[in-house]
Amino acid sequence: MTAKIKKIAVLTSGGDAPGMNAAIRAVVRKGIYHGLEVLGVKKGYEGLIHGEFITMNLGAVADIIHRGGTMLMTARSPEMMTPEGQKNAAEQLRYRDIDALIIIGGDGSFLGAQTLSAQGIPIVGIPGTIDNDISGTDLTIGFDTAVNNVVQAVSKIRDTATSHDRTFLVEVMGRDCGNIALQSGVACGAESIIVPEIMPDMEDIMAKLARGHQRGKNHSIIIVAEGAASAFKLGEELRQGTGFETRVTILGHIQRGGSPSAMDVVLASQMGGKAVEILCAGETDRMTAYVNQEIVSLPLEIAYGERRPLNRALYDLANQLAI
Structure with missing residues (x-):
C-alpha cells in the first residue's frame, strides 16, 4: 500500500x-x-x-x-x-x-x-x-458478554434446581469450541462441564452427583456445549444411571443478546x-x-x-x- x-x-x-x-x-x-x-x-x-x-x-x-x-x-x-x-x-x-x-x-x-x-x-x-x-x-x-449472559441465566436456573432437588443440564453455544462452556462453567460453579474437545466421562459425572447426594446436596448444574453432545440424551442417561430427576435448558441465542x-x-x-x-x-x-x-x-x-x-x-x- x-x-x-x-x-x-x-x-x-x-x-x-x-x-x-x-x-x-x-x-x-x-x-x-x-x-x-x-x-x-x-x-x-x-x-x-x-x-x-x-x-x-x-x-x-x-x-x-x-x-x-x-x-x-x-x-x-x-x-x-x-x-x-x-x-x-x-x-x-x-x-x-x-x-x-x-x-x-x-x-x-x-x-x-x-x-x-x-x-x-x-x-x-x-x-x-x-x-x-x-x-x-x-x-x-x-466472548465476555456471552459468558456473563450464561452465568446470569444459570444463577436463575440454580434457584429452581435448589427448590426442586433437580439436576439441570444447561446447553450453551459452541459447536466446535468449548470456551463458553468452560469459562461460564467455572464462573458459576458447575458440577460438570462437557465440551467438544474432551470426551465426557459419564461414570465420573455420575459419581460426582452421587457424592454430592451423600453429603446432602440434591441439586446440580451441568454445562454442556452444543457440539459436545445432546443435553437431552445426557439428561436421560444420567436419570437412568443415578435415579435423580433431570431437566434441560437450552439457552440458545439469548447468549448473543443484550448490552x-x-x-x-x-x-x-x-x-x-x-x-x-x-x-x-x-x-x-x-x-x-x-x-x-x-x-x-x-x-x-x-x-x-x-x-x-x-x-x-x-x-x-x-x-x-x-x-
Whole structure:
C-alpha cells in the first residue's frame, strides 16, 4: 500500500456479537479523526456484493456503543463463496473509490476477506465472535458478554434446581469450541462441564452427583456445549444411571443478546481504533489482536491457523473444585 488512504468501508459478517457496534463506532470516529471518509456496508458480504453502502458520520454512530447486535446487520452470503460473487464484491469497492475495507467477524468472515485481498483490496480484520476461537488473539469481541449472559441465566436456573432437588443440564453455544462452556462453567460453579474437545466421562459425572447426594446436596448444574453432545440424551442417561430427576435448558441465542459488557466495549473500541491506525500506516492483510493485555497488529493469515487449544489447566481445575 503506497497510496494514501482517503476512504474506507466497514462491515460486520457472520454471527452477531455484543460489542460489534462499539467497534463500528470506533472505526468511524477514529477514521473521521484522521480525515478519512467512512462508509458502512449493510448486511455483510451480501450487502457488499449488491452495493448496500451508507455514509457514516459522527451522528450515524451516536448512542450505539451500549447496544448489542450490529447496526450494520449481517447475513449469510452463499454468493460470496463463488468467484463471481467475490469479483463483484471487489468491483463494488473500486466503483466507489474505497481504498480499504475493515471486516468485523469470525474465521469465516476472515476467509472472505482473504478472497478480497487476493484481488488487491487492502484489508484489516477485527475478530468478533462469541466463541473466542480465532487464532492469534487471547480474546474476541463478544466472548465476555456471552459468558456473563450464561452465568446470569444459570444463577436463575440454580434457584429452581435448589427448590426442586433437580439436576439441570444447561446447553450453551459452541459447536466446535468449548470456551463458553468452560469459562461460564467455572464462573458459576458447575458440577460438570462437557465440551467438544474432551470426551465426557459419564461414570465420573455420575459419581460426582452421587457424592454430592451423600453429603446432602440434591441439586446440580451441568454445562454442556452444543457440539459436545445432546443435553437431552445426557439428561436421560444420567436419570437412568443415578435415579435423580433431570431437566434441560437450552439457552440458545439469548447468549448473543443484550448490552455488551464493559470489557467487550473497551476491547471493541481499542480494536476498532487500531484497525484504522493499521490502514493509516500503510499496512494490509492484518488483523487486530488482544495479546498479553495489549492490542497489536498481526498478519491476517494467523487467523486461519490452528485454533488455540482448550485451556486444559482450567478444565482440570474445574473438575478438582467440583469434587
